[in-house]
Amino acid sequence: MPTTLTLSQKIDQILPLVQKPGRYTGGELNSVVKDWQEVHTRVALLFPDIYDIGLPNLGMAILYDLLNKRADVLAERCYAPWVDMEALMRQNGIPLYSLETRHPLTDFDIIGFSLPYESLYTNVLNTLDLAGLPLLSADRGKDQPLVIAGGHAAYNPEPMHAFIDAFVIGEGEEVIEEIVNTYQQWKEGGGLRIDLLTALAGIPGVYIPSFYSVDYQLDGRISTLKPNHPAGSLPIQKRIVGKLPPPVTNFIVPYIEIVHDRVAIEIMRGCTRGCRFCHAGMINRPVRERPVAEILAAVDAALQATGHQEVALLSLSSSDYTRIEELVDGLAKRYATEHIVISLPSLRIESFSVQIMDKLKGSRLGGFTLAPEAATDRMRGIINKPVSTQQLMDTARAIYSRGWTTIKLYFMIGHPSETLEDVQAIIDLCQQVYRVGREVAGGRVKVHAGVSTFVPKAHTPFQWTACDDPDSVRKKQDMLRSQLRNPNIKLSWTDTKDTQMEAWLSRGDRRLSEVILQAWRSGAKFDAWQDQHHHDTWLKAFEEIDLDPAFYAFRARTLDEVLPWDHIHSGVRKSYLLAEYSNSLLGAFREDCRQQCHACGIVPLFNDQAAEDWFCPLPANREVQI
Amino acid sequence: MRFRLTFQKTQAMRFTGHLDLQHTWMRALRRAGIALEHSQGFHPLPKVQLASALPLGCTGAAEIMDIWTEKDWIPAEMDLCLQPVLPPGIRLVNTEVVDLTAPKVQVALRSQEYRVELHQNTLTSDLQQRIDTLMATTESIAERRGKSINIRPLIHEIQLQRSESGMVLMMHLSAQESATGRPDEVLSALGVNPAECLVERTRLIF
Numbered sequence: 001m002p003t004t005l006t007l008s009q010k011i012d013q014i015l016p017l018v019q020k021p022g023r024y025t026g027g028e029l030n031s032v033v034k035d036w037q038e039v040h041t042r043v044a045l046l047f048p049d050i051y052d053i054g055l056p057n058l059g060m061a062i063l064y065d066l067l068n069k070r071a072d073v074l075a076e077r078c079y080a081p082w083v084d085m086e087a088l089m090r091q092n093g094i095p096l097y098s099l100e101t102r103h104p105l106t107d108f109d110i111i112g113f114s115l116p117y118e119s120l121y122t123n124v125l126n127t128l129d130l131a132g133l134p135l136l137s138a139d140r141g142k143d144q145p146l147v148i149a150g151g152h153a154a155y156n157p158e159p160m161h162a163f164i165d166a167f168v169i170g171e172g173e174e175v176i177e178e179i180v181n182t183y184q185q186w187k188e189g190g191g192l193r194i195d196l197l198t199a200l201a202g203i204p205g206v207y208i209p210s211f212y213s214v215d216y217q218l219d220g221r222i223s224t225l226k227p228n229h230p231a232g233s234l235p236i237q238k239r240i241v242g243k244l245p246p247p248v249t250n251f252i253v254p255y256i257e258i259v260h261d262r263v264a265i266e267i268m269r270g271c272t273r274g275c276r277f278c279h280a281g282m283i284n285r286p287v288r289e290r291p292v293a294e295i296l297a298a299v300d301a302a303l304q305a306t307g308h309q310e311v312a313l314l315s316l317s318s319s320d321y322t323r324i325e326e327l328v329d330g331l332a333k334r335y336a337t338e339h340i341v342i343s344l345p346s347l348r349i350e351s352f353s354v355q356i357m358d359k360l361k362g363s364r365l366g367g368f369t370l371a372p373e374a375a376t377d378r379m380r381g382i383i384n385k386p387v388s389t390q391q392l393m394d395t396a397r398a399i400y401s402r403g404w405t406t407i408k409l410y411f412m413i414g415h416p417s418e419t420l421e422d423v424q425a426i427i428d429l430c431q432q433v434y435r436v437g438r439e440v441a442g443g444r445v446k447v448h449a450g451v452s453t454f455v456p457k458a459h460t461p462f463q464w465t466a467c468d469d470p471d472s473v474r475k476k477q478d479m480l481r482s483q484l485r486n487p488n489i490k491l492s493w494t495d496t497k498d499t500q501m502e503a504w505l506s507r508g509d510r511r512l513s514e515v516i517l518q519a520w521r522s523g524a525k526f527d528a529w530q531d532q533h534h535h536d537t538w539l540k541a542f543e544e545i546d547l548d549p550a551f552y553a554f555r556a557r558t559l560d561e562v563l564p565w566d567h568i569h570s571g572v573r574k575s576y577l578l579a580e581y582s583n584s585l586l587g588a589f590r591e592d593c594r595q596q597c598h599a600c601g602i603v604p605l606f607n608d609q610a611a612e613d614w615f616c617p618l619p620a621n622r623e624v625q626i
Numbered sequence: 627m628r629f630r631l632t633f634q635k636t637q638a639m640r641f642t643g644h645l646d647l648q649h650t651w652m653r654a655l656r657r658a659g660i661a662l663e664h665s666q667g668f669h670p671l672p673k674v675q676l677a678s679a680l681p682l683g684c685t686g687a688a689e690i691m692d693i694w695t696e697k698d699w700i701p702a703e704m705d706l707c708l709q710p711v712l713p714p715g716i717r718l719v720n721t722e723v724v725d726l727t728a729p730k731v732q733v734a735l736r737s738q739e740y741r742v743e744l745h746q747n748t749l750t751s752d753l754q755q756r757i758d759t760l761m762a763t764t765e766s767i768a769e770r771r772g773k774s775i776n777i778r779p780l781i782h783e784i785q786l787q788r789s790e791s792g793m794v795l796m797m798h799l800s801a802q803e804s805a806t807g808r809p810d811e812v813l814s815a816l817g818v819n820p821a822e823c824l825v826e827r828t829r830l831i832f
Contacts, residue, residue: 025638028713
């Protein structure tokens with residue numbers, strides 16, 4: 001073959017040889033292709049999993065839209081190639097490239113990784129390697145792209161600290177612009193890479209890991225984390241947008257089927273429920289709602305722009321959206337006759353949710369999803385999810401009697417204080433729901449029980465908690481499997497190996513960078529995929545680096561311990577998390593903070609940005625003062 | 627009302643499979659505000675019929691699809707609504723009304739023509755001879771989804787031509803529901819690597 005082939009021609013030649021080549025072509029409707037010569041700054045947004053999973057990611061869509069609205073910036077997308085494509089790319093010397101214009105990633109000014117969950121970490125390394133970039137931040141020079149990362153997993157950036165130049169903590173809408181501006185100023189000034197990092201460190205919410213040093217005690221716990229550079233300030237406070245900007249509507253329409261072929265409109269950010277295991281519920285405070293009219297207009301515009309048939313209204317707790325009825329009535333009225341499916345996830349377990357969904361159900365009736373999480377009052381008190389069995393049964397009855405035949409129930413096992421009685425109660429509850437279904441709707445009724453395993457997360461009241469022992473988890477899963485044998489009750493669970501990996505990485509410290517690097521070198525990638533087993537690779541990597549995985553997963557942290565993410569401030573005070581941890585030990589409920597402020601700290605922290613549509617009542621003590 | 631749409635499936639879409647093409651069309655029709663009739667039943671689906679699946683990687687110069695609309699449309703107006711909302715990779719060539727009682731397009735289809743641009747490195751010196759040999763036999767076995775099939779009866783004609791861009795193969799292949807010829811199989815039978823060719827279906831014959 002002649003050597004004069006362009007990169008694009010080389011790509012075209014291997015595309016017929018891979019599964020789903022539509023993942024790698026680009027050129028989709030609503031994608032934005034700009035002239036490289038007409039912009040100052042070129043940003044590659046990289047989602048480190050395959051196209052099918054990355055394309056529907058809302059965070060990527062928001063940043064893509066924002067950056068491309070600027071005349072002086074272009075943003076292009078990149079996803080991790082699946083193993084077949086990767087092999088051919090390596091074989092043919094094709095570097096990782098952007099979909100819009102097929103430029104190698106090394107041609108970009110900034111590479112922005114989306115890090116929603118920890119199991120993508122090895123893919124970050126793999127994509128950097130495919131791009132032909134040094135993996136370590138310290139090894140990259142001033143002519144190489146700046147590598148940044150953000151997303152929920154970045155709230156504990158430490159395990160990835162060695163690979164990422166700058167982390168964004170919190171919501172990206174405003175800070176991404178500031179990063180680009182800072183980059184532009186630096187580039188005009190022609191400084192060194194360290195000058196860029198120094199300038200970036202001045203942006204609130206930006207964390208430059210290389211500006212800090214960590215010391216450890218002999219027992220492996222952290223003794224101190226200190227700045228080693230004048231620009232390294234403490235703590236790093238997360239960014240939020242005081243008022244949510246209008247939602248993205250011109251979603252990219254893929255040519256191939258992906259996990260969510262739909263329009264996604266975020267109706268509300270944050271949650272006031274305070275479930276103690278919930279990472280999203282803690283880090284996304286405060287609650288901000290979008291106006292009904294804005295959502296209705298956005299749904300309309302997005303359907304026009306995409307032709308999608310499904311709309312998902314996203315939030316952490318849809319029932320808590322204040323004007324949910326008005327919104328649903330508006331949607332039902334507008335789309336009743338158009339074969340448009342509207343989904344509303346995260347509904348509370350109450351009959352009101354059934355009324356709401358009833359208005360939206362239209363011609364297609366999927367499953368109805370509820371997340372009781374726990375089945376005994378004791379566990380409910382521990383996790384702060386006050387849903388009584390009676391409430392669940394009444395709701396299930398209402399769902400089945402209104403025509404749904406499948407109820408999905410999400411549970412969580414593996415809290416260290418959970419007993420076999422608590423697990424037995426999950427089994428009983430599933431059977432009870434099934435019986436109610438049979439009674440109301442007959443033989444077609446199904447129950448789908450999704451039982452995940454608890455992983456304690458940073459920045460939650462359970463950040464000090466140990467993970468349940470895998471043998472104990474397996475015993476509980478065996479119990480579920482052996483007792484939920486009814487063909488109409490489908491059970492799914494999480495492999496304890498996947499849970500362990502998530503546990504190491506979620507609460508890991510800086511030393512895990514070496515383990516991640518070693519695991520990747522030994523072949524670990526696509527760790528989020530259940531068919532790609534690398535558990536032994538990971539264990540071996542721990543051994544080679546001489547770290548104990550149990551130290552990260554199965555150890556309860558002491559309350560005075562310096563946690564690896566203590567310098568990252570989610571806006572929720574550590575004292576609040578601690579109070580909630582104590583409440584969990586007592587099994588005490590804390591009511592929804594729309595009822596009463598529990599002074600988590602978010603309001604005073606962002607007082608200057610507070611807008612009318614925040615749903616935080618005044619703190620109890622402050623009310624007295626007024 | 628039933629319409630027959632003739633369209634091009636070009637470069638950007640040559641890696642979009644049959645089912646995904648169908649979804650792409652349904653989305654385009656929704657963007658255009660053309661409401662389709664839906665099938666009855668528990669899971670109503672819009673009524674759309676593509677004449678024939680185009681192998682992945684091939685472009686199509688005149689692909690054909692029938693749609694059933696809820697309302698009456700004048701073909702020219704339908705064109706006006708569709709043109710601005712078509713995705714890159716699809717070009718609408720013609721729209722016409724079809725009688726509701728006409729047979730399904732998939733059933734009416736008889737055969738298909740392909741144009742194959744050969745890569746400049748493809749050895750063409752004895753290609754004509756290889757074509758003649760293939761056409762002279764009655765059996766040429768290819769593997770399709772793990773089964774051996776005789777593709778020779780599916781080949782009506784093959785011509786080697788010279789064009790501005792180099793050597794070109796024109797193929798006329800069968801396209802009946804259970805007897806459809808595939809250009810990649812024919813190319814392989816001729817000792818040509820299909821991955822190195824640009825293959826376009828130029829015509830569907832009814």
